[in-house]
Amino acid sequence: AQKITQTQPGMFVQEKEAVTLDCTYDTSDPSYGLFWYKQPSSGEMIFLIYQGSYDQQNATEGRYSLNFQKARKSANLVISASQLGDSAMYFCAMSITGNQFYFGTGTSLTVIP
Amino acid sequence: NAGVTQTPKFQVLKTGQSMTLQCAQDMNHNSMYWYRQDPGMGLRLIYYSASEGTTDKGEVPNGYNVSRLNKREFSLRLESAAPSQTSVYFCASSESLAAAGYEQYFGPGTRLTVT
Numbered sequence: 001a002q003k004i005t006q007t008q009p010g011m012f013v014q015e016k017e018a019v020t021l022d023c024t025y026d027t028s029d030p031s032y033g034l035f036w037y038k039q040p041s042s043g044e045m046i047f048l049i050y051q052g053s054y055d056q057q058n059a060t061e062g063r064y065s066l067n068f069q070k071a072r073k074s075a076n077l078v079i080s081a082s083q084l085g086d087s088a089m090y091f092c093a094m095s096i097t098g099n100q101f102y103f104g105t106g107t108s109l110t111v112i113p
Numbered sequence: 114n115a116g117v118t119q120t121p122k123f124q125v126l127k128t129g130q131s132m133t134l135q136c137a138q139d140m141n142h143n144s145m146y147w148y149r150q151d152p153g154m155g156l157r158l159i160y161y162s163a164s165e166g167t168t169d170k171g172e173v174p175n176g177y178n179v180s181r182l183n184k185r186e187f188s189l190r191l192e193s194a195a196p197s198q199t200s201v202y203f204c205a206s207s208e209s210l211a212a213a214g215y216e217q218y219f220g221p222g223t224r225l226t227v228t
Contacts, residue, residue, distance in 0.1 A: 012185075033213070043222055044219060045156075045203065045205070045217075046219075047217060047218075050214050053138050091155055091156065093156075099144075099163060099169070099210050100158065100171065100172065101146070101161075102157045102172065103154045103155035103156040103157070104155050105153060105154060106155055
């Protein structure tokens, strides 16, 4: 069975500090993709970053980086220099062959001024 | 560009009633998706359409039907609504299959309550 696990229901971070949001995944499919999405309180889903299972380097997009550890089956999101606007729900997601898509239960991040 | 639009934004149904959720995208994307989001459970894929003319089941397809009307539009139908289908429904689209790494663009969601 495919599965995404986010074990941190809520996280707090001081403004301008870095924060790591945890994500582990479980699949027997050798080809898969890992995504992070942000959902602000307004409700829309915003794509942040993508990592393919065969990518050798960790993905980065501006202040977002994905710490991909294949052997541990983890795909943690690192947000550097947190801003107040980063307060939101963050979802880790996995896609596998056949275009099936699985989301984790999310982590609520609060940035403290 | 409007991106991905969904109608209606809110809907209340009685058990057994039917309704269709509409979704349209103006980005010329090939792939479209329907998800539901329940509290504490994240998003779950209901159906997707890899390209015009094709549809496939996702993780939770029971109780739903879909139609890829054309490249722009992908509708989700509840034939006989049940309280368990109370949820927020999101439509999304991507240039090609999201499984290949293509970003999904999401609509604003439809909040459905079944009493």
